[in-house]
Amino acid sequence: MDLKSNIPSGxxxxxxxxxxxxxxxxxxxxxxxxxxxxxxxxxxxxxxAASMAExxxxxxxxxxxxxxxxxxxxxxxxxxxxxKNYRNDGDSVYRxxxxxxxxxxxxxxxxxxxxxxxxxxKIIDQCVAQGVPFARExxxxxxNRSFGGAQVSRTFYARGQTGQQLxxxxxxxxxxxxxxxxxxxxxxxxxQELIVVDGRARGIVTRDMVTxxxxxxxxxxxxxxxxxxxxxxFLATYAKGCNTTAIWRAYKKGAGFGNPCYTQIxxxxxxxxxxxQSKLTLMSESLRNDGRIWVPKKKGDTRSPGQIxxxxxxxxxxxxxxxxxxxxxxxxxxxxxxxxxxDGRGVGPTGLGVYLDFAxxxxxxxxxxxxxxxxxxxxxxxxxxxxxxxxxxxRIFPASHYTMGGLWVDYNLQSTIPGLFVLGEANFSDHGxxxxxxxxxxxxxxxxxxxxxxxxxxxxxxxxxxxxxxxxPEVKAAEAAVDxxxxxxxxxxxxxxxxxxxxxxxxxxxxxxxxxxxxEGLATALExxxxxREEFWKNVSVLGTPGEVNQSxxxxxxxxxxLELGELMCRDAKERRESCGGHFREEYQDDGEAKRDDxxxxxxxxxxxQGDGKTPTRNVxxxxxxxxxLATRSYK
Amino acid sequence: MGGGTGKNLNxxxxxxxxxxxxxxxxxxxxxxxxxxxxxxxxxxxxxVNERLAEKGxxxxxxxxxxxxxICGTCGIVIDGRPHGPRPRTTTCQLHxxxxxxxxxxxxxxxxxxxxxxxxxxxxxxxxxxxxxATGGFITAPTGTIPDANAIPVPKENADIAMDAAACIGCxxxxxACPNASAMLFTAAKITHLAMFPQGQPExxxxxxxxxxxxxxxxxxxxxxxxxxxxxxxxxxxxxxxARMNADFVVAQVTKGRREAQAGDSSAG
Ligand code: FES
Numbered sequence: 025m026d027l028k029s030n031i032p033s034g035x036x037x038x039x040x041x042x043x044x045x046x047x048x049x050x051x052x053x054x055x056x057x058x059x060x061x062x063x064x065x066x067x068x069x070x071x072x073a074a075s076m077a078e079x080x081x082x083x084x085x086x087x088x089x090x091x092x093x094x095x096x097x098x099x100x101x102x103x104x105x106x107x108k109n110y111r112n113d114g115d116s117v118y119r120x121x122x123x124x125x126x127x128x129x130x131x132x133x134x135x136x137x138x139x140x141x142x143x144x145x146k147i148i149d150q151c152v153a154q155g156v157p158f159a160r161e162x163x164x165x166x167x168n169r170s171f172g173g174a175q176v177s178r179t180f181y182a183r184g185q186t187g188q189q190l191x192x193x194x195x196x197x198x199x200x201x202x203x204x205x206x207x208x209x210x211x212x213x214x215x216q217e218l219i220v221v222d223g224r225a226r227g228i229v230t231r232d233m234v235t236x237x238x239x240x241x242x243x244x245x246x247x248x249x250x251x252x253x254x255x256x257x258f259l260a261t262y263a264k265g266c267n268t269t270a271i272w273r274a275y276k277k278g279a280g281f282g283n284p285c286y287t288q289i290x291x292x293x294x295x296x297x298x299x300x301q302s303k304l305t306l307m308s309e310s311l312r313n314d315g316r317i318w319v320p321k322k323k324g325d326t327r328s329p330g331q332i333x334x335x336x337x338x339x340x341x342x343x344x345x346x347x348x349x350x351x352x353x354x355x356x357x358x359x360x361x362x363x364x365x366x367d368g369r370g371v372g373p374t375g376l377g378v379y380l381d382f383a384x385x386x387x388x389x390x391x392x393x394x395x396x397x398x399x400x401x402x403x404x405x406x407x408x409x410x411x412x413x414x415x416x417x418x419r420i421f422p423a424s425h426y427t428m429g430g431l432w433v434d435y436n437l438q439s440t441i442p443g444l445f446v447l448g449e450a451n452f453s454d455h456g457x458x459x460x461x462x463x464x465x466x467x468x469x470x471x472x473x474x475x476x477x478x479x480x481x482x483x484x485x486x487x488x489x490x491x492x493x494x495x496x497p498e499v500k501a502a503e504a505a506v507d508x509x510x511x512x513x514x515x516x517x518x519x520x521x522x523x524x525x526x527x528x529x530x531x532x533x534x535x536x537x538x539x540x541x542x543x544e545g546l547a548t549a550l551e552x553x554x555x556x557r558e559e560f561w562k563n564v565s566v567l568g569t570p571g572e573v574n575q576s577x578x579x580x581x582x583x584x585x586x587l588e589l590g591e592l593m594c595r596d597a598k599e600r601r602e603s604c605g606g607h608f609r610e611e612y613q614d615d616g617e618a619k620r621d622d623x624x625x626x627x628x629x630x631x632x633x634q635g636d637g638k639t640p641t642r643n644v645x646x647x648x649x650x651x652x653x654l655a656t657r658s659y660k
Numbered sequence: 661m662g663g664g665t666g667k668n669l670n671x672x673x674x675x676x677x678x679x680x681x682x683x684x685x686x687x688x689x690x691x692x693x694x695x696x697x698x699x700x701x702x703x704x705x706x707x708v709n710e711r712l713a714e715k716g717x718x719x720x721x722x723x724x725x726x727x728x729x730i731c732g733t734c735g736i737v738i739d740g741r742p743h744g745p746r747p748r749t750t751t752c753q754l755h756x757x758x759x760x761x762x763x764x765x766x767x768x769x770x771x772x773x774x775x776x777x778x779x780x781x782x783x784x785x786x787x788x789x790x791x792x793a794t795g796g797f798i799t800a801p802t803g804t805i806p807d808a809n810a811i812p813v814p815k816e817n818a819d820i821a822m823d824a825a826a827c828i829g830c831x832x833x834x835x836a837c838p839n840a841s842a843m844l845f846t847a848a849k850i851t852h853l854a855m856f857p858q859g860q861p862e863x864x865x866x867x868x869x870x871x872x873x874x875x876x877x878x879x880x881x882x883x884x885x886x887x888x889x890x891x892x893x894x895x896x897x898x899x900x901x902a903r904m905n906a907d908f909v910v911a912q913v914t915k916g917r918r919e920a921q922a923g924d925s926s927a928g
Contacts, residue, residue, distance in 0.1 A: 089731070090786070091785065091789050093829055094829075096726060149805045150805055153798070153805040154800045155798045155858055157822040158808075164815065166808055182822060196796055197802075264726075298698050300707055301703065302706055404728070567718045568718050572679070573778060575719065
């Protein structure tokens, strides 16, 4: 597997400019002649599709939702980072770069991260020009706040709905192009197969989720911006429809999968309340700016929080990480919550929860101020739990929230399959082993607005311009594979619903490949998952017919892919015998802190599919740190 | 199934079942015993569907995705009210504690000419996207743009813009309106973009084009019932409709004048 990162040479601050100059261009008059497919319409997908169409490419954009505006980027609450240094508090492109490399526990590429930090500045300009209603100060200028893991205020936000507003900005730009006829939009379409001809990505096969029709769409290049795969845990903060199918199909067609075990477990979600639970809801990390996290000092303390006196509470983050306190990065805060609960000091009916307490902040700032800052989040919490967080502390617990792993891409966002580009959370991305708060929106938009429009041109200008038509054997084979799979799923007529299998898989993943992992547990998971998968293909019950809206069929297809991906995640977690960022191996720690092994694991693990039933190959791309020196990540 | 920490309810559901857009639908009654008050409304439907599946019956099709009140995908008319009884709450955020043991609930899709039924409780809201595509944007192609702080915006304006931009495009306003009008949806976008200096150049054409598209999609007109505002899960205010009407009137007058002038000059 060719894993050339294609990072340009030269000093870090000049790499991207140099690369932009060196890339080949497609003549403006010729752009119309190129067809580009974009799968996904979230921040990366919508911004990429719109920007490429503005340049003149013929774009077809696909999403499984009924409208591109619904992609799950919409649910991001907290904000978006940018190195604007509007606060004059010492921020800079270099500092954002540094923080992101360190935050990712030295498992991201320096070149990519620096580019991300550079571009961050332009993203805010672009969004403001589109009318994104960022929060402003009385003087009319943009407001900022500090956000998980940063000591400067570089986060721009739109109340608690930043993702929504950024997505609507990108969606509106996309709709404008749809109106102009430069983008053809295919809502309620799910990608089922990637078409590779002569080693290049040339199209996709989709299923129309209303009519059931299997359709082929051909193009000169294919972009996947289909988001993360954290729903493998079943309970997650993802939308219910988020899935791994697009990237999994690409993996099985030869795209390398980078660091599948890197998942982010977000520390502040509303705890599980029962076994019917279908999803978990995030409470924005911004709450940690004013809320204090604690558990009782005593094990099994069942008193209500108000009855536990101050000196019998353990504000464990403040105690363990005095300089970051409640703002410690996500992986660290999540792990600390797990440790408190493992220790028998968890709160709430299940014992799987910790308090996030606003009493001090309300005392200091007044209820009005807290309401102004977090009113909508408090309301959301109350709606779900029927408890009033102004009076009793919130209960929170970590949940699957983001995946840093994804399809491997080079500096141009190109996967190991030429012509297949991967954007946003779907790629193995710039976050290393842990993503900092407010950086996902930044990366999605950077990839879509400012990277892919350049790098796609560089590819198209050099790729041979050959025609593929729908009668090509590869096309026929891809279509046949989709049909066969649908028939197979509908033909099993077993006893268990796809959701039941998904729940079971989620339990295995959470237990053995969640916040803490170990050799033995992962080995167990590697036995349990194939067994569950086997049972699935014998006993799943998929009702209805293929030629209609069929939510049971949709779900079954996604779960089938998760059942394969879950195994790869465990395999990757097992082989990475170190702890880094969100990947915590119990055997490798310093008193609860992640212990990296830079000698052996300072690399990206890239998995290569070898065929069903065969063990995939683990390739590596070594990581080099020339600017930020490898050091133990400390937030103490 | 069930479990959890709440009480259990026994419910009866009368659900609209319709195979596809061009076939007739009907209400079908289902018993839903042992529903925990801690469940969300959609989790209750999951449970009903899982039980149906175990009997080999096809589940009730309904749209949903984020299940946290922000994507705007879900939407069921519950006992005649879009998104059900709780104000400012989407169907996915509604919890079963809003109901009592023994309740009988009627579940229907959004009903409007502009929203053809896809299946059971799912409708096609593509019309709302098409309204946006005609003018619900500020033309700002990706590229060289001024620094974000180059144009200050008074906080009051930014706040109003944000209030309007909070719309999730679920279509409850249309479902609630006796005329199936999409005025609140359209007005929210027009208001959002009109609050910014960047939104001014296209302000008139935006209003004209979006309103024209709204009519073309078969949405009714507004006769001030105000049902839309009470159904809106995001608290979008009817006053935005007044703002939109003002923009629309100004735009029509200036358009008329421009056309008259164009006519004059071509005549001369
Ligand atoms: S499912 Fe997203 S708003 Fe209800």
